[in-house]
Every structure is written in C-alpha cells, then in structure tokens.
C-alpha cells in the first residue's frame with residue numbers, strides 16, 4: 012500500500028513526516044536510511060518523524076524521531092515545531108500537547124507558520140547526558156587538538172532529551188571545522204550514546220551564533236535542541252541572559268530558559284514543503 016508523507020523543515024533542518032493513524036509504521040534502520048538518502052531513490056532528509064495516535068490522556072499524539080543514519084533520536088526541536096504546527100493548523104487550534112520518549116512537549120501558534128514549543132527542563136547531571144564518567148557538566152574535561160594548543164576545549168554538556176556538548180568559540184566556525192571536529196567528538200568514548208556537537212559564538216548577552224554537527228545526521232542547517240542546549244550552556248556560564256536569539260546561517264530561533272520553572276521555550280518558523288508518496292521499496 013502506498014504511504015503519504017509530508018516534507019517539512021525548520022530553518023532548513025528537514026524532515027519526512029509520516030502520520031501513522033491509518034497505517035502502522037515500524038521501520039527498520041535500513042528503511043529509514045533509504046527514506047533519508049539524498050538521491051538514489053530516497054526522499055532526502057535529516058530526520059524521519061512518525062506521528063502516532065496518542066498513548067495518554069491530554070496528548071494529541073505520540074511522536075517518534077529517527078536520524079538519517081537509521082537510529083532512534085530522543086528529541087528533535089525543529090521537528091517538534093513542525094509536528095506542533097501540523098497538529099494545530101488543520102484543527103484550527105492554537106495550542107497542543109503531545110508525548111515523546113523524552114516526555115510531554117507542548118506547542119503554541121506564534122504567528123504565520125511560526126510556533127513556540129515548551130521543550131521541558133534540560134538535564135544537567137552527568138548521568139542524564141549521559142557521560143561515561145562523573146564530571147561537572149558545566150566544565151567538561153575534554154579538548155580537541157594539540158594538548159598545549161587545543162582547537163576547542165572545556166565544553167558544557169546539556170541533555171534536551173538528547174545529548175549535547177557545546178563548545179564556546181571566539182569566532183563563528185566554518186563548515187569544514189564543524190565537520191572535522193564534530194565528527195571526532197560525536198563518537199568520543201566520553202559519550203556512550205554519541206553526542207550532538209555545537210560550536211557557539213556568543214556575540215552579546217542576547218545573541219549566539221551557532222553551528223551544530225548532529226549525531227546521526229552530520230552537519231545540518233540548524234538544530235533546535237542544539238539551539239536550546241547552547242542557550243542553556245551560555246546561561247550556565249554567565250554569558251547570556253535568560254532569553255537569546257540563536258542564529259544559524261539559515262535563520263534564527265528565540266530561546267528562553269525560563270527562570271520560573273526551568274523549562275526551555277523555543278520560538279521559530281516552520282516550512283511545509285510538499286506532500287508525496289514513499290517509493291514502494293522503502294514503505295515500512
């Protein structure tokens with residue numbers, strides 16, 4: 012049976028979104044890789060997202076995320092905004108709640124194709140990232156490059172339902188630098204589940220420039236949970252105020268780490284690109 016998908020993106024971080032109410036979706040890692048492949052019969056995306064029927068009261072859906080490499084991801088910020096919009100817009104609602112493996116998330120319309128999502132509280136303990144050994148996650152003993160002249164060092168680690176390491180850099184990094192360094196750090200033994208690697212340049216107390224090498228997807232145009240993690244990391248280090256604009260080359264997100272309840276609130280755009288049918292050979 013052919014299966015419909017929606018192609019969406021948040022700041023160019025792109026997704027194949029599949030609604031599963033009428034047809035279950037239990038893909039193998041190979042099927043995810045075939046969908047995510049750019050060219051050669053694939054649709055091409057950074058993540059695949061399934062919107063399942065709700066499993067608990069008060070939720071409109073249960074949402075699952077996979078990286079392009081076929082592995083499950085616990086969270087996806089840009090995808091969360093896209094899903095929230097899809098669950099609100101056709102129903103004419105302006106707020107929604109749904110569940111993921113990392114917990115309950117909620118969204119609100121914030122303008123035309125603009126959505127605010129509550130990403131919950133960040134995990135700050137080393138066991139929550141997780142790290143393979145006990146460490147202060149505000150100043151992690153990790154450096155890349157020569158011992159006496161490291162390229163990047165002493166990052167902050169944050170879980171947004173998925174693992175992030177954030178290096179503060181003196182100037183925005185190039186794609187080549189993020190790729191070379193990020194791919195090394197992603198698989199460092201300190202991160203038993205791998206890690207998303209952010210390079211954050213703090214321009215002012217309310218403005219961060221960011222590039223993220225994503226676990227399981229590589230260098231993406233933007234990473235929503237990466238933006239949340241960078242802002243949480245910057246507040247922990249005393250570098251930014253509670254609300255900051257996090258700028259990628261493809262556009263910006265506004266991230267607040269709310270003082271009142273410790274939740275991270277993200278606002279940004281969504282784009283619905285097109286609707287299509289999955290090729291028979293990758294239908295799972």
Ligand SMILES: N[C@@H](CCC[C@H](N)C(=O)O)C(=O)O
Nearest residue numbers: 084087088089173234235236
């Ligand atoms: N693009 C995402 C993050 C997707 C998951 C990540 N690569 C992981 O493995 O944790 C976002 O917008 O947050």
